[in-house]
Amino acid sequence: MTGPSNFKFENNSFSFLYRFIDVLILGMALATMLVLYGVELDRSYLLLLAVELFLFTYLAESAQLYKSWRIGRFSRMIWSLSGILLLSFFLIVAALFILKEGETYSRVVILGWFLCAWFILVAWRVTAKAIKTYRRQHGLSMQKVAIIGLTHSSMELHRQIEENIELGFDCVGFFDDRDAERLKEFDPQLIAGSIEDAVALARRGAVAKLYLCLPIWAEKRIATIIQALGDTTVDVLLIPDFMLKNLMHARIGSVGEIDTISVFESPLNGMKDFYKRSFDILFSICVLLAIAPLLVIIALGIKLTSRGPVLFHQDRYGLDGKRIGVYKFRSMTVAENGDKVTQATRGDRRITPFGAFLRRTSLDELPQFFNVLMGDMSVVGPRPHAVAHNEEYRQLVNYYMLRHKVRPGITGWAQVNGWRGETDTLEKMEKRIEYDLAYIRNWSLWLDIKIVYMTFFTGFTNKNAY
Missing domain, CATH: 3.40.50.720 (NAD(P)-binding Rossmann-like Domain)
Structure with a gap:
């Protein structure tokens, strides 16, 4: 990932219009399907529309759908729009299934609503882009x-x-x-x-x-x-x-009547922090409920294969460089948490046989979902390093501590791009920090969802994880 320009070229003056038209299209698409299939627009469908508008708007704002998309990124904007719409409808369908309210609504209407809304939302953006490009190419409004x-x-x-x-x-x-x-x-x-x-x-x-x-x-x-x-x-x-x-997140601000330009500042402020935190809580609760039996099995496996506690507690640096206690399933015969911590290496004798399996598959990280619920960590973010490693590398890698402008994560942009495991050279750590800072600069909720998705295919197992 390459970082975008830190100063935005222009604010998107049409963002309010885009939001208004999107909401209008979602409402009109539902009304159209109801008319086509002779279904009455009653209170239940109005409630469904309200929920969809909330979910779509929430996800759109979190994924920064209404930012100024440059022409080279138009296809990415269409993919982002499609993903947001699909996810919002998936959440609605899942909720109806869980609450056993599926019989209240017509499946054909809901499916037709989604397809109709998607087609019109994409079509009007393509049309608006074509008109704007045509005008520019002919020297109009330049x-x-x-x-x-x-x-x-x-x-x-x-x-x-x-x-x-x-x-x-x-x-x-x-x-x-x-x-x-x-x-x-x-x-x-x-x-x-x-x-x-x-x-x-x-x-x-x-x-x-x-x-x-x-x-x-x-x-x-x-x-x-x-x-x-x-x-x-x-x-x-x-x-x-x-x-x-x-620049971490260039933003114009003020202190009284004095204007300021931020140089190092977290992009997660205001509603953005709310979006990310709410995603963390909801996702962690769902994951912990789903993997509860697996947690029990892993705990039994640790107790039956080696002596010592099931969980390993290690001090790490969290948001703003404050110390936090991170939980992991114990995978070694030792539990180092002092001023000097030796990184695990290939063939490390401290790693138990069962622990080696846990580390290769990242299952030892699962207890960190409890850290997420407590607010110490996030689902996605720069991986937390041991305090001893932080103190070492902050002296060697430029802008190292800027990775602590956000909460550390269970998975991260560096990890899904292969920069995981032992950092036996300075270049490997520099590369990891490069990806961590790129994630912070480019953060959006949609990027978090993308990283979670990539983790299922690249993040659980890795040849560099010992």
């Missing part, structure tokens, strides 16, 4: 933009504008005062003029937006340019050229 500063961030900005025509931007070029010697890592021919030329374009109304992509230490130069643009109507947007790829 905005002229200019970029001040030839830097890495401005090159990325220009690439995004060129690749995503639906943004509606026409870049007139880069403007910079530096000579060719100072721009030797870039092509000087990209320069369309000086900064004064860009200001002149803004004053003539020849550009609608002007992006400032100068190094953050050029504060005085930036202030001078902004002051010169003060008597124009151009939109001025600042994209600082510093540590962009390392």
Whole structure:
């Protein structure tokens, strides 16, 4: 996974319209099916519609369905929409089955409702995209933009504008005062003029937006340019050229009347934390109920094959670097939890035969669902390391501790991509941290569901797990 731009290009001004149309389509699709099959719209179907609207909206917001989707990700948005709709209807059908209310509703109506809603939801998005793309390709509703500063961030900005025509931007070029010697890592021919030329374009109304992509230490130069643009109507947007790829979650905030830009901040705040926490609780309860007999069998297997307790308690770092106690089924003859912990290696004599099976299949991690219920962990997140390993690697790997901006998880993006087990080299740990931070930057509830799904196929067994 590659991290997206940390600063969003634009807010999706049509997001409210998308939400309204989606809700309208779901209601109209149900009404259409009821009319076609001669079924009366009574209180039971109104209740069903209300539940579906709640589930669909909840899942859509959690999966960030209404964010600004760039043209290259349109297919992903359609897949996301389809998955959200399918999951919401699956939950409804499962609830009707469990509550034995299936006879109250027509199966044909529910199936037709789902298919009709899916077709219209996809069709109107495809149509809207086609119309928007057609208009952009014919130069309609295009905005002229200019970029001040030839830097890495401005090159990325220009690439995004060129690749995503639906943004509606026409870049007139880069403007910079530096000579060719100072721009030797870039092509000087990209320069369309000086900064004064860009200001002149803004004053003539020849550009609608002007992006400032100068190094953050050029504060005085930036202030001078902004002051010169003060008597124009151009939109001025600042994209600082510093540590962009390392920003955890860039967000504009304020302290009183002082504006701030977050550099390292968890993306899970407000309702996002509520969505993730509610998913954790519901999923953990369902899993624990389903695997209760398996937990008993594993506990008996441990007691019958080796001496010692069934559960192993180890201190780990949790959210914000606070210590938590993580539970695992004991798989070794020792229970190390001190200042020095030796990682398990291939052929490790401390591992019991039954414990080796538990570790290969990740069954030793199952008690951590109780940690999830207690709020110490999440179903999905960076895997918690032993405190001793944290103290070692935080000195060796850049941004290591940023993985603690979210709750640690039972499974994670690094694990399903193969970065699991012994980290016998620094490069392996660096790669694991790279994936952990990519997960945090790109978090959505839909990504959590995807990782849980992938865990069933790649996460339970792994050649690197000893």
